[in-house]
Amino acid sequence: MKQQDVFRALADPTRRAILKRLQGGALSAGDIGAAFDITPASLSHHFAVLKQADLVRTERRGQYIVYSLNSTVMEDLARMVLDLFPPGGARGGKR
C-alpha cells in the first residue's frame, strides 16, 4: 500500500468531504457532486486520487458509476498514524 497516496489523498478538503459524504452509503458520481460547487471533471479527478489511494471502490451500475467507502483501509490508516505517533509517548525509543 502506498502510504504517500493515502496521505496525499486526505490532504485535500474536497476529498475529505467526499469521503464523509460516502458514509451514508454508496453514491453515484453525480450524486456526490451535487453537494459540491465544482465541475464533474474536477470531481472525477478527485475520485481518481481517492481510488489510487484505495480509499474508495467503484462499481458500474448501468450508466452510473457508484462509489463507496473502502473501510478496510481504516486499519491501514490507523497503522500509519500509530507509526507516526507511537502510543505511550515518544520518549524512550527502544528501551
Place this chain on the structure above:
Amino acid sequence: MKQQDVFRALADPTRRAILKRLQGGALSAGDIGAAFDITPASLSHHFAVLKQADLVRTERRGQYIVYSLNSTVMEDLARMVLDLFPPGGARGGKR
C-alpha cells in the same frame, strides 16, 4: 483545531520522516537535518509547517532549538481519521 493544517503537514514524506525521527526523543533542528539531504533552510520550512499543525513543539536550549513530538495531537488525529472512516464499517458497501 485546524484539521486542514494537520492533513497538509502529513502529506509530505519528508515531514513524516521528521516525525518518525523524533520518536526517539527530542532533537535539535540540526540533528534532525543530518538525516536528510536538504538545506537547513528547507528543513526550517518543514518545521514551520509541522508547528503550525501543532504536531511538534519547540524549546530553545542555548543556541540550539530542540524539537519534540506533540503526542497529544495523536488523539485529535485519531478523531479526524475516525471521523472519515466510522468504525463499525461505513454502511455503504454495495447494494
Place this chain on the structure above:
DNA sequence: GAAATATTTAGATGATTGGCTAAATGTCTG
C-alpha cells in the same frame, strides 16, 4: 443505430509548494 445521460480524459491555467541561495537573527565563547 442515434440521441440523451453519466462519467472520464485531455489540455490549459493560476495557485500552492518544496527546494535553493543569500541574508538576517539569536546565542554562546573567547
Place this chain on the structure above:
DNA sequence: CAGACATTTAGCCAATCATCTAAATATTTC
C-alpha cells in the same frame, strides 16, 4: 564586543495541484 555556530526569514524558481472547458467514452432508451 567580535567571531563562530544554529536556525530562521526573504526571495526566487521549477514542479505539482486543483480547477476549468472541450472532447471522448460508456450505457440506456427510443
